[in-house]
Amino acid sequence: MFRTDRKNRRIKKSPLFWRTAFLTAVVLQLLARYTRWFAEWYAQTVYPGLMRFLGGISDLFPFALDEVLIYLMVLGVLIYLLWGILRIWKKDVSVRIWGMESLRKLLKTGIVWFLAFTVTCGINYHRTSFSSLADLPVEPSTVEELEELCLWLTARIENVSKSVRVREDGLTDLPDGMEEKTRDAMKGLGEQYPALSGWYPRAKPVFTWKVLSMEFLEGIFGPYTMEAHYNPDIPAYNQPAVLCHELSHLKGFMREDEANYIAYLACVGSEDVNLQYSGLLLAYTHSINALYRADYERFAAVRVQLCEQADRDYAYHRTYWAQYEGPVSEISDKVNDTYLRANAQQEGSRSYGRMVDLLLGAYRRQKEEGTG
Secondary structure (H helix, E strand, O other): OHHHHHHHHHHHHHHHHHHHHHHHHHHHHHHHHHOOOHHHHHHHHHHHHHHHHHHHHHOOOOOOHHHHHHHHHHHHHHHHHHHHHHHHHOOOOOHHHHHHHHHHHHHHHHHHHHHHHHHHHHHHHHOOOHHHHOOOOOOOOOHHHHHHHHHHHHHHHHHHHOOOOEOOOOOEOOOOOHHHHHHHHHHHHHOOOHHHOOOOOOOEEOOOHHHHHHOOOOEEEEOOOOEEEEOOOOOHHHHHHHHHHHHHHHOOOOOHHHHHHHHHHHHHOOOOHHHHHHHHHHHHHHHHHHHHHHOHHHHHHHHOOOOHHHHHHHHHHHHHHHOOOOHHHHHHHHHHHHHHHHOOOOOHHHHHHHHHHHHHHHHHHHHHHOOO
């Protein structure tokens, strides 16, 4: 009788548990979105410990742990479906009852995902922006200022390109120990910006890189295991910047534009020339694209001044991604756009362009201080 009572109590408590979990996620989301202090407090106090705990576990594995977990999840779903079909075939359960059971399980899984997403990265979308923490004003700029920024980046790229490590085919090569060097670059940046200081797990390549390429993805952040992943097949010159971009997400900076800017700062602040080159080309790409949209004639005049090494890397970049253009990449872009808008990045995929405003703000400050 005692055991039966305990079981009944567990059954009665079960709906309350799932309601509480769902309401907890909703309340946390509302607090993050509609209060000025909660998201930043969470990012500075709760999140670092969570990142250190989950990231410490995943860092023990030499492979991308969440990628393996995805494979296991897919396998589990297939086994569950086959088991359900077998139960229905043996008439152990009706299609209606099995369908209702599955729907309840799916709902519970969705609640778990929503809560896990909220505490691992959802709240961080609403934290204080990196531009505010770095005291970097984002102001309207003229086309002349944008052109000047592009020319400044062009000169820096040409200077650095003379020392980059190059492969036999003439393309820029990967730096030795890239994963460790990018982690060191982020730690170094943390000395200037405390919000980026502290421990970083190592970034890891994904096994199924071809899937990422088909989706036009160069890297991805795994919030549930606190892992930064990169596509090891993309052009080598871009990989260091991608790693730093994903590592910045681990510090709670979820905005794509700010993650790009952080990656630029980390790379150009590194002692490794190939990292500097990667960061400069990241900044140049966004800036020259903005100039193209603003004034084509100015764009054409600036673009032809890019050095031969960078021009060669860009040519390969275009060739590489051209092979993956198609419906999969288009669907992926729409999904990504919807995801960004759902998490308070109202410009959607276009929010990547805001990085140029950050670059212009930093360049304007350097000129005022006489260091530009």
